Amino acid sequence: MSAQPLAADVAIPLIPRIAYPKSAAPSTIGAPTIEKETRTKEALDLPWYVVVHNDPVNLMSYVTMVFQRVFGYPREKAERHMLEVHHKGRSILWSGMREPAELYVQQLHGYLLLATIEKVS
Amino acid sequence: MEIRRRKNQIEISELDPFLAELLRQIPASANTEGAPAAEQRIFSPPANGKDAELCAEWKMYVEPELRRLFQAATQTVGADLEQLNGNEKSFANRTLRIPTKHADAWLSALNQARLVIAAKNNFTELELNDHLRSPIGSRRDLSLFQVNFYGFLQEFILRETDF
Numbered sequence: 001m002s003a004q005p006l007a008a009d010v011a012i013p014l015i016p017r018i019a020y021p022k023s024a025a026p027s028t029i030g031a032p033t034i035e036k037e038t039r040t041k042e043a044l045d046l047p048w049y050v051v052v053h054n055d056p057v058n059l060m061s062y063v064t065m066v067f068q069r070v071f072g073y074p075r076e077k078a079e080r081h082m083l084e085v086h087h088k089g090r091s092i093l094w095s096g097m098r099e100p101a102e103l104y105v106q107q108l109h110g111y112l113l114l115a116t117i118e119k120v121s
Numbered sequence: 122m123e124i125r126r127r128k129n130q131i132e133i134s135e136l137d138p139f140l141a142e143l144l145r146q147i148p149a150s151a152n153t154e155g156a157p158a159a160e161q162r163i164f165s166p167p168a169n170g171k172d173a174e175l176c177a178e179w180k181m182y183v184e185p186e187l188r189r190l191f192q193a194a195t196q197t198v199g200a201d202l203e204q205l206n207g208n209e210k211s212f213a214n215r216t217l218r219i220p221t222k223h224a225d226a227w228l229s230a231l232n233q234a235r236l237v238i239a240a241k242n243n244f245t246e247l248e249l250n251d252h253l254r255s256p257i258g259s260r261r262d263l264s265l266f267q268v269n270f271y272g273f274l275q276e277f278i279l280r281e282t283d284f
Binding site: 055057058061062065105106110111112114115116118 | 239
């Protein structure tokens with residue numbers, strides 16, 4: 001299975017921020033210093049995938065409805081993911097930080113779908 | 122049996138005693154007690170067993186919440202099904218009216234029941250797609266019919282409540 005996320009929900013890499021010194025002389029502009037910004041633990045954590053697995057019992061229309069409700073996807077996109085689950089056995093519905101990924105999985109379990117979170121290796 | 126949407130209700134009329142009994146069995150069918158396969162399906166792990174810490178936390182904090190959610194849905198459905206327990210002749214056809222505001226509870230309870238029955242019977246995908254199989258042959262055939270009948274109701278509720 002080589003399911004790829006359909007949405008580009010992955011985090012944007014951190015860009016070093018340019019900081020201008022406040023104590024620069026009034027008539028001169030000091031050379032900008034570049035602060036090194038360390039990545040937060042959460043950023044290092046990325047990405048986590050929310051994966052839905054195939055289940056022969058759940059109805060296709062029901063699964064589509066759940067994707068629309070949980071992720072707010074339009075019907076067409078929800079159906080595309082549902083069909084990917086059906087044909088390929090799994091679909092990556094969302095990617096991002098761990099905490100919201102866990103919350104999505106919890107919601108999907110509330111609708112009785114087989115869902116897991118996976119860290120991309 | 123006839124099923125139609127009437128304003129804020131889904132009405133299932135001309136319910137013969139057999140189908141009425143199948144409906145009455147929804148809450149009991151959704152019960153996972155004494156069926157480890159069903160329990161495992163309804164409360165599936167959140168991480169394919171690779172993240173032991175998450176799975177342990179999930180069991181402790183999330184699973185009880187899910188259990189309450191599922192139980193609330195079957196209780197709502199159970200209360201709606203009390204309409205079928207009247208003093209009419211036991212062989213008379215019945216009518217069941219489901220308020221559309223209970224649609225979510227019905228979708229959940231029907232899904233729970235379908236998943237539990239399928240897990241208990243270990244139905245294959247081939248069997249689940251065999252919609253023409255007669256319910257008369259065996260207990261297994263009857264269970265399969267039950268799964269398909271509940272699926273039909275789910276489809277109707279989904280369509281009529283227009284999610």
